[in-house]
Amino acid sequence: MLFHVRMDVHLPRDLPAGERDAILAREKAYSQELQRSGEWRHIWRIAGAYANVSIFDVADNARLHEILSGLPLFPFMTIAVMPLLRHPSAIRDDDT
Amino acid sequence: MLFHVRMDVHLPRDLPAGERDAILAREKAYSQELQRSGEWRHIWRIAGAYANVSIFDVADNARLHEILSGLPLFPFMTIAVMPLLRHPSAIRDDDT
Amino acid sequence: MLFHVRMDVHLPRDLPAGERDAILAREKAYSQELQRSGEWRHIWRIAGAYANVSIFDVADNARLHEILSGLPLFPFMTIAVMPLLRHPSAIRDDDT
Amino acid sequence: MLFHVRMDVHLPRDLPAGERDAILAREKAYSQELQRSGEWRHIWRIAGAYANVSIFDVADNARLHEILSGLPLFPFMTIAVMPLLRHPSAIRDDDT
Amino acid sequence: MLFHVRMDVHLPRDLPAGERDAILAREKAYSQELQRSGEWRHIWRIAGAYANVSIFDVADNARLHEILSGLPLFPFMTIAVMPLLRHPSAIRDDDT
Amino acid sequence: MLFHVRMDVHLPRDLPAGERDAILAREKAYSQELQRSGEWRHIWRIAGAYANVSIFDVADNARLHEILSGLPLFPFMTIAVMPLLRHPSAIRDDDT
Amino acid sequence: MLFHVRMDVHLPRDLPAGERDAILAREKAYSQELQRSGEWRHIWRIAGAYANVSIFDVADNARLHEILSGLPLFPFMTIAVMPLLRHPSAIRDDDT
Amino acid sequence: MLFHVRMDVHLPRDLPAGERDAILAREKAYSQELQRSGEWRHIWRIAGAYANVSIFDVADNARLHEILSGLPLFPFMTIAVMPLLRHPSAIRDDDT
Amino acid sequence: MLFHVRMDVHLPRDLPAGERDAILAREKAYSQELQRSGEWRHIWRIAGAYANVSIFDVADNARLHEILSGLPLFPFMTIAVMPLLRHPSAIRDDDT
Amino acid sequence: MLFHVRMDVHLPRDLPAGERDAILAREKAYSQELQRSGEWRHIWRIAGAYANVSIFDVADNARLHEILSGLPLFPFMTIAVMPLLRHPSAIRDDDT
Numbered sequence: 001m002l003f004h005v006r007m008d009v010h011l012p013r014d015l016p017a018g019e020r021d022a023i024l025a026r027e028k029a030y031s032q033e034l035q036r037s038g039e040w041r042h043i044w045r046i047a048g049a050y051a052n053v054s055i056f057d058v059a060d061n062a063r064l065h066e067i068l069s070g071l072p073l074f075p076f077m078t079i080a081v082m083p084l085l086r087h088p089s090a091i092r093d094d095d096t
Numbered sequence: 097m098l099f100h101v102r103m104d105v106h107l108p109r110d111l112p113a114g115e116r117d118a119i120l121a122r123e124k125a126y127s128q129e130l131q132r133s134g135e136w137r138h139i140w141r142i143a144g145a146y147a148n149v150s151i152f153d154v155a156d157n158a159r160l161h162e163i164l165s166g167l168p169l170f171p172f173m174t175i176a177v178m179p180l181l182r183h184p185s186a187i188r189d190d191d192t
Numbered sequence: 193m194l195f196h197v198r199m200d201v202h203l204p205r206d207l208p209a210g211e212r213d214a215i216l217a218r219e220k221a222y223s224q225e226l227q228r229s230g231e232w233r234h235i236w237r238i239a240g241a242y243a244n245v246s247i248f249d250v251a252d253n254a255r256l257h258e259i260l261s262g263l264p265l266f267p268f269m270t271i272a273v274m275p276l277l278r279h280p281s282a283i284r285d286d287d288t
Numbered sequence: 289m290l291f292h293v294r295m296d297v298h299l300p301r302d303l304p305a306g307e308r309d310a311i312l313a314r315e316k317a318y319s320q321e322l323q324r325s326g327e328w329r330h331i332w333r334i335a336g337a338y339a340n341v342s343i344f345d346v347a348d349n350a351r352l353h354e355i356l357s358g359l360p361l362f363p364f365m366t367i368a369v370m371p372l373l374r375h376p377s378a379i380r381d382d383d384t
Numbered sequence: 385m386l387f388h389v390r391m392d393v394h395l396p397r398d399l400p401a402g403e404r405d406a407i408l409a410r411e412k413a414y415s416q417e418l419q420r421s422g423e424w425r426h427i428w429r430i431a432g433a434y435a436n437v438s439i440f441d442v443a444d445n446a447r448l449h450e451i452l453s454g455l456p457l458f459p460f461m462t463i464a465v466m467p468l469l470r471h472p473s474a475i476r477d478d479d480t
Numbered sequence: 481m482l483f484h485v486r487m488d489v490h491l492p493r494d495l496p497a498g499e500r501d502a503i504l505a506r507e508k509a510y511s512q513e514l515q516r517s518g519e520w521r522h523i524w525r526i527a528g529a530y531a532n533v534s535i536f537d538v539a540d541n542a543r544l545h546e547i548l549s550g551l552p553l554f555p556f557m558t559i560a561v562m563p564l565l566r567h568p569s570a571i572r573d574d575d576t
Numbered sequence: 577m578l579f580h581v582r583m584d585v586h587l588p589r590d591l592p593a594g595e596r597d598a599i600l601a602r603e604k605a606y607s608q609e610l611q612r613s614g615e616w617r618h619i620w621r622i623a624g625a626y627a628n629v630s631i632f633d634v635a636d637n638a639r640l641h642e643i644l645s646g647l648p649l650f651p652f653m654t655i656a657v658m659p660l661l662r663h664p665s666a667i668r669d670d671d672t
Numbered sequence: 673m674l675f676h677v678r679m680d681v682h683l684p685r686d687l688p689a690g691e692r693d694a695i696l697a698r699e700k701a702y703s704q705e706l707q708r709s710g711e712w713r714h715i716w717r718i719a720g721a722y723a724n725v726s727i728f729d730v731a732d733n734a735r736l737h738e739i740l741s742g743l744p745l746f747p748f749m750t751i752a753v754m755p756l757l758r759h760p761s762a763i764r765d766d767d768t
Numbered sequence: 769m770l771f772h773v774r775m776d777v778h779l780p781r782d783l784p785a786g787e788r789d790a791i792l793a794r795e796k797a798y799s800q801e802l803q804r805s806g807e808w809r810h811i812w813r814i815a816g817a818y819a820n821v822s823i824f825d826v827a828d829n830a831r832l833h834e835i836l837s838g839l840p841l842f843p844f845m846t847i848a849v850m851p852l853l854r855h856p857s858a859i860r861d862d863d864t
Numbered sequence: 865m866l867f868h869v870r871m872d873v874h875l876p877r878d879l880p881a882g883e884r885d886a887i888l889a890r891e892k893a894y895s896q897e898l899q900r901s902g903e904w905r906h907i908w909r910i911a912g913a914y915a916n917v918s919i920f921d922v923a924d925n926a927r928l929h930e931i932l933s934g935l936p937l938f939p940f941m942t943i944a945v946m947p948l949l950r951h952p953s954a955i956r957d958d959d960t
Contacts, residue, residue: 001252002140003275004149005336012301013876013939031185042138043186044098044151047179047929048869048945053100055140060193060252061275065335075301081336083143083195083253083275089127090139097924099947101816108781109204109267143257144197144273156865156924157947161815171781177816179867179925179947194332196341205396205459223377234330235378236290236343239371239449240389240465245292247332275335281319282331289444291467293528300493348385348444349467353527363493369528371387371445371467386524388533397588397651415569426522427570428482428535431563431641432581432657437484439524467527473511474523481636483659485720492685540577540636541659545719555685561720563579563637563659578716580725589780589843607761618714619762620674620727623755623833624773624849629676631716659719665703666715673828675851677912684877732769732828733851737911747877753912755771755829755851770908772917799953810906811954812866812919815947821868823908851911857895858907 001057002041002084002096003064007077008051026072034067041094055084097153098137098180098192099160103173104147122168130163137190151180193249194233194276194288195256199269200243218264226259233286247276289345290329290372290384291352295365296339314360322355329382343372385441386425386468386480387448391461392435410456418451425478439468481537482521482564482576483544487557488531506552514547521574535564577633578617578660578672579640583653584627602648610643617670631660673729674713674756674768675736679749680723698744706739713766727756769825770809770852770864771832775845776819794840802835809862823852865921866905866948866960867928871941872915890936898931905958919948 011020034040042055058064068079086096107116130136138151154160164175182192203212226232234247250256260271278288299308322328330343346352356367374384395404418424426439442448452463470480491500514520522535538544548559566576587596610616618631634640644655662672683692706712714727730736740751758768779788802808810823826832836847854864875884898904906919922928932943950960 003253003335004140004142028185032187035185035187042151042188042191043183044100044180044191045183045929046100047181047867047925048932048943050933052183053178053180055138060277061195061335062277064275065277065333068336069338079336081275082149083256083273084140084149085143085252085254085257087139087141087148089124089131091128091131092138095138095140097926099815099925141257143195143253144260144271146261156949157815157867158949160947161813161949164816165818175816177947179928179945181924181926181929196332196334220377224379227377227379234343234380234383235375236292236372236383237375237449238292239373239387239445240452240463242453244375245370245372247330274341276332276341277335279331279333279340281316281323283320283323284330287330287332291445291527348469349387349527350385350469352467353469353525356528357530367528369467371448371465373444373446373449388524388526412569416571419569419571426535426572426575427567428484428564428575429567429641430484431565431579431637432644432655434645436567437562437564439522466533468524468533469527471523471525471532473508473515475512475515476522479522479524481638483637483719540661541579541719542661544659545661545717548720549722559720561659563640563657565636565638565641580716580718604761608763611761611763618727618764618767619759620676620756620767621759621833622676623757623771623829624836624847626837628759629754629756631714658725660716660725661719663715663717663724665700665707667704667707668714671714671716673830675829675911732853733771733911734853736851737853737909740912741914751912753851755832755849757828757830757833772908772910796953800955803953803955810919810956810959811951812868812948812959813951814868815949820951821946821948823906850917852908852917853911855907855909855916857892857899859896859899860906863906863908 001060003056003058004082004084005054005056005064005068006046006051006080007054007071007073008049008079009073009077010050011076023072023076030070030072039063039067097156099152099154100178100180101150101152101160101164102142102147102176103150103167103169104145104175105169105173106146107172119168126166126168135159135163193252195248195250196274196276197246197248197256197260198238198243198272199246199263199265200241200271201265201269202242203268215264222262222264231255231259289348291344291346292370292372293342293344293352293356294334294339294368295342295359295361296337296367297361297365298338299364311360311364318358318360327351327355385444387440387442388466388468389438389440389448389452390430390435390464391438391455391457392433392463393457393461394434395460407456414454414456423447423451481540483536483538484562484564485534485536485544485548486526486531486560487534487551487553488529488559489553489557490530491556503552503556510550510552519543519547577636579632579634580658580660581630581632581640581644582622582627582656583630583647583649584625584655585649586626586652586654588652599648599652606646606648615639615643673732675728675730676754676756677726677728677736677740678718678723678752679726679743679745680721680751681745681749682722683748695744702742702744711735711739769828771824771826772850772852773822773824773832773836774814774819774848775822775839775841776817776847777841778818778844778846780844791840798838798840807831807835865924867920867922868946868948869918869920869928869932870910870915870944871918871935871937872913872943873937873941874914875940887936894934894936903927903931 031040039056039058040054041057044053046053056064127136135152135154137153140149142149152160223232231248231250233249236245238245248256319328327344327346329345332341334341344352415424423440423442425441428437430437440448511520519536519538520534521537524533526533536544607616615632615634617633620629622629632640703712711728711730712726713729716725718725728736799808807824807826808822809825812821814821824832895904903920903922904918905921908917910917920928
């Protein structure tokens with residue numbers, strides 16, 4: 001089941017550089033593991049912003065929340081979620 | 097080059113059924129032709145809305161505008177565009 | 193899987209009374225059938241508004257959209273959807 | 289009498305972990321006691337957000353405010369309230 | 385139980401003068417009857433607007449909705465409702 | 481002359497408890513003195529919010545500002561003002 | 577007593593030219609008479625908009641509303657009102 | 673050339689009293705000097721707010737920015753600018 | 769003197785094709801004449817929208833309004849104006 | 865390929881003066897180098913704001929993001945991006 005998620009990151013200025021780098025490294029590993037497993041299907045950077053648009057393919061709402069609330073950057077993010085479904089004009093098999 | 101586009105459709109109530117059906121048929125053909133050519137890379141329906149989220153892969157801004165302003169439903173749409181780029185954490189080859 | 197849906201109804205003034213009454217009767221039957229089947233789990237009127245808040249329990253996003261886009265009042269509604277899940281503090285069995 | 293309440297939680301980063309945990313434990317106990325008494329009729333998590341949607345069934349506005357302003361997390365919440373009533377299409381006895 | 389209600393009126397330009405005058409006369413009678421019965425406790429015009437702020441004192445949410453949805457101008461109004469309660473600093477007996 | 485005023489209070493977390501209590505005590509005394517003098521005609525709490533709706537009856541705009549900017553909580557408030565006048569449908573003598 | 581008023585005009589496209597011209601002529605006469613009497617103290621056009629910013633000097637809120645609701649263009653305007661007072665740094669006698 | 677400027681002031685709570693008083697004294701002198709020179713043509717306080725509405729009469733946009741960015745309170749202000757011009761219904765010589 | 773102007777066009781559906789084409793032809797001629805004279809310094813289409821961003825270089829606010837309110841499409845546009853000036857980091861002679 | 869970018873700067877009050885001056889000096893050099901290379905085609909100050917409107921001419925979205933995220937002031941900016949293209953009425957060769 002597909003979800004559209006936009007994440008905007010706001011790192012506080014007083015976050016120590018070491019802590020920040022550790023969080024970002026964990027975030028990247030976390031994201032790539034979920035991309036490899038297929039649940040985080042797409043991720044794109046939005047030009048000019050510290051933000052991304054992602055497509056998730058998960059079993060249900062609970063799993064989506066588990067993934068999002070487990071993001072190392074979760075405390076520093078504004079997140080917007082929209083449930084998606086196959087469009088009647090879609091032709092790609094994997095737009096479902 | 098990737099663009100994120102959200103399209104919300106507002107069909108006026110007094111659009112004759114025949115005209116409406118013809119527009120929708122042309123819209124579907126137009127979209128599927130661009131999906132086949134690869135420029136309209138993804139399209140998803142947003143649950144509960146007469147709206148879609150799409151990803152376009154086009155040569156430049158001018159080509160994006162040419163495609164969007166040529167949509168048979170263009171006069172009945174509200175359109176929001178965001179330029180995208182590869183995310184540093186992306187692993188899929190085609191998220192570029 | 194649970195979804196929170198708010199529906200605001202805007203009936204155009206020039207909708208003939210007979211057509212309006214027929215739509216409202218079909219809407220009521222449609223809603224009650226889904227309530228009986230368990231997919232439309234709750235519905236409440238919002239005080240002072242021609243609007244409702246509803247909780248749906250459906251198999252997936254596609255089924256939610258099928259239900260909402262099939263509402264007889266769908267062309268006259270503004271709809272807002274939020275995916276829900278069990279709250280860690282919930283104690284009722286049916287808040288899942 | 290029913291009320292729809294949305295609560296968004298914003299915990300300040302400099303809240304000591306011990307204080308935070310104590311507040312969250314009190315919040316959970318407070319919520320569950322009111323759920324058992326029947327005044328906090330439903331609570332759901334909103335996917336991707338540190339927020340919930342709740343339905344309260346209370347004697348009057350004053351009691352609603354007493355409950356909400358007594359929440360251990362009240363100083364860290366944005367709260368939105370909407371009075372509800374039975375919908376004319378509702379069929380469940382407990383949607384009143 | 386007190387409620388704060390703001391009503392903004394938007395009369396369509398093509399409403400026949402006779403129909404409009406009849407609606408306004410019924411609206412005035414309806415409002416004054418409820419003021420006399422005590423349920424419509426206050427009403428004030430907002431300077432520069434075709435709008436009012438009112439305070440209602442009703443038994444419950446359902447009665448508030450019955451009154452508001454029964455307004456002759458209801459189809460032409462935007463209505464915003466806020467539940468009120470006695471303020472801890474209030475000294476007037478009738479601010480409850 | 482009547483004014484509708486909404487006040488939302490935002491107390492900073494690092495305000496020392498003693499200072500906060502002193503401000504709140506002064507605020508209450510200030511409000512009650514103006515209620516007794518008749519210039520602060522009504523005050524109600526908004527359910528679920530640290531906020532009030534008040535009606536002032538003052539000589540002019542300058543006096544209104546003098547009262548509001550003199551509130552002990554003024555530095556911690558967001559204030560919205562609307563000038564009111566007697567509604568043509570009002571029947572109470574004191575809705576003027 | 578001073579008020580800041582912004583008026584945005586939206587003339588419907590199907591207003592007959594003769595009717596429109598008559599309304600605009602009455603609007604101009606109405607405005608100039610009030611400027612001469614001193615109650616409509618200033619009026620400026622906002623560049624690029626069919627809108628004005630005006631300063632009124634009236635006896636009270638009721639008089640302000642009488643003037644604004646009597647504008648020939650009132651049914652075609654969006655109006656925003658802010659009560660003003662002398663600024664402590666003002667040096668002009670007539671900024672009061 | 674006329675400009676409408678609204679300035680909202682937000683003084684941080686931790687600004688030392690001495691520094692704050694010095695800034696406010698410089699702000700007042702700065703404003704009054706420009707009022708005397710004729711470039712700051714009007715200034716009014718907005719009732720209930722730490723804000724003013726002002727009318728500037730300056731040679732060009734660059735001079736307007738020079739004045740505004742030179743305000744001692746500039747770092748603590750939110751500023752909104754609208755270019756004005758003579759209204760076709762204006763009768764005062766100095767509304768130009 | 770430079771101004772940033774965004775124009776969004778909303779052509780009503782019932783505008784006869786002949787009238788629409790005549791307006792668009794006059795709009796193009798009007799714009800190009802002002803581009804040639806130097807007052808309409810830049811114009812760009814916004815991708816995906818029936819809208820443009822333009823830079824005007826005019827003598828004063830009054831001239832800007834004369835140009836904008838004279839646009840053949842003016843009755844069908846939403847216009848937003850921002851006064852600009854030379855940026856301290858600019859190096860191009862014609863960014864003034 | 866052209867992009868319209870608005871940048872609003874918010875320097876935190878506790879940024880040490882030396883650090884601030886160093887950032888601003890690097891920002892100016894960075895901007896001027898890109899102006900000289902032709903990628904940062906225009907930059908204007910917005911009157912009354914610590915903000916600019918800029919036009920970029922870059923190879924693609926990725927290059928635009930590289931430039932913007934590399935701005936020394938990037939952590940202190942709110943940035944809004946709109947893709948542009950040649951307007952059908954444009955006559956200047958360099959509005960492409």
